[in-house]
Amino acid sequence: PPDISLTNMQAHLQSLQDTATSNGGNRRAGSAGYTASTTYVENKLKAAGYTVTRQRCTTCTYPSDNLIADYPGGDAAKTYMFGAHLDSVSAGPGINDNGSGSVALLENALALAAAKPTMDGHVRFAWWTDEEQGLNGSKYYVNQLTSTQKSQLKAYYNFDMIASKNGGYFINHVTSAAAAPMKAYWDSLNLQPEENTEGAGRSDDYSFEQAGIATSGYAMGASARKTSAQASKWGGTANAAYDSCYHSACDSYPSNINTTGLDRSADGIAYTIWKQAVGTSTPTN
Numbered sequence: 208p209p210d211i212s213l214t215n216m217q218a219h220l221q222s223l224q225d226t227a228t229s230n231g232g233n234r235r236a237g238s239a240g241y242t243a244s245t246t247y248v249e250n251k252l253k254a255a256g257y258t259v260t261r262q263r264c265t266t267c268t269y270p271s272d273n274l275i276a277d278y279p280g281g282d283a284a285k286t287y288m289f290g291a292h293l294d295s296v297s298a299g300p301g302i303n304d305n306g307s308g309s310v311a312l313l314e315n316a317l318a319l320a321a322a323k324p325t326m327d328g329h330v331r332f333a334w335w336t337d338e339e340q341g342l343n344g345s346k347y348y349v350n351q352l353t354s355t356q357k358s359q360l361k362a363y364y365n366f367d368m369i370a371s372k373n374g375g376y377f378i379n380h381v382t383s384a385a386a387a388p389m390k391a392y393w394d395s396l397n398l399q400p401e402e403n404t405e406g407a408g409r410s411d412d413y414s415f416e417q418a419g420i421a422t423s424g425y426a427m428g429a430s431a432r433k434t435s436a437q438a439s440k441w442g443g444t445a446n447a448a449y450d451s452c453y454h455s456a457c458d459s460y461p462s463n464i465n466t467t468g469l470d471r472s473a474d475g476i477a478y479t480i481w482k483q484a485v486g487t488s489t490p491t492n
């Protein structure tokens with residue numbers, strides 16, 4: 208798998224920060240800052256050769272678009288989806304929550320298009336709207352799938368807050384078959400990942416889980432506090448929040464991004480894409 212570029216992800220985060228700054232300080236679903244964020248991601252994908260589908264979420268609290276991009280090729284009966292919400296809360300620019308997941312996915316989509324591997328399975332990327340109002344963009348997407356389309360989804364991987372400054376290494380459904388490649392990559396870095404208990408039922412993977420689709424993903428934590436055992440194994444500050452700027456104006460770039468964590472997640476996503484849909488893989492970082 209390719210080594211996903213931290214430098215490129217940082218440039219995307221700076222653009223999302225600029226987008227919030229020039230649009231009232233946030234990228235909330237339905238706002239000008241959100242629309243500009245979708246245009247930014249869409250244009251980068253188009254320049255790499257992707258066809259991008261805008262799906263209007265009409266049932267959302269703030270009607271606005273999900274972005275869907277399929278990498279051409281591979282067996283549609285073995286489809287793997289990778290998603291992140293692109294909207295922020297109105298309190299701030301939403302850089303860790305969830306510029307982090309959004310740019311890790313974007314850079315993975317661009318790296319896949321550049322590598323042009325022969326595909327075994329099929330890969331689809333999604334950027335969700337209106338997550339902050341109740342997982343509404345992803346719910347809308349899942350609800351419009353036919354039962355055949357649902358059965359073709361072998362796994363959905365979610366990325367929400369993957370660069371928390373005082374974060375930990377959390378995996379959704381860590382012992383599941385779907386999580387195995389995500390865990391294998393972090394195990395190769397000796398990160399000793401734990402179950403994402405804080406995030407259970409709280410992000411877009413839950414929309415898929417409720418439809419019976421296997422789900423996993425990475426997270427580094429939100430407002431819950433790091434335990435002393437976790438600080439011992441991962442470093443950071445015990446008894447402090449994983450992200451002290453959660454849903455606040457200070458969730459901004461560059462101050463609220465853990466670059467080491469972001470790069471470890473992004474490289475693990477590439478490892479998982481290759482493992483699940485390309486076929487053979489060895490860890491890189």
Ligand code: PHE
Pocket residue numbers: 304338339367368405406407409410411426428429430
């Ligand atoms: N889904 C939450 C949000 O976007 C983030 C979160 C993730 C909270 C994981 C807790 C655990 O605000």
Ligand code: CA
Pocket residue numbers: 210211212213470473474492
């Ligand atoms: Ca990297």
Ligand code: ZN
Pocket residue numbers: 296304339454
């Ligand atoms: Zn949030």
Ligand code: ZN
Pocket residue numbers: 292304305338367368410
């Ligand atoms: Zn979030």
Ligand code: ZN
Pocket residue numbers: 380407408416
């Ligand atoms: Zn679950």
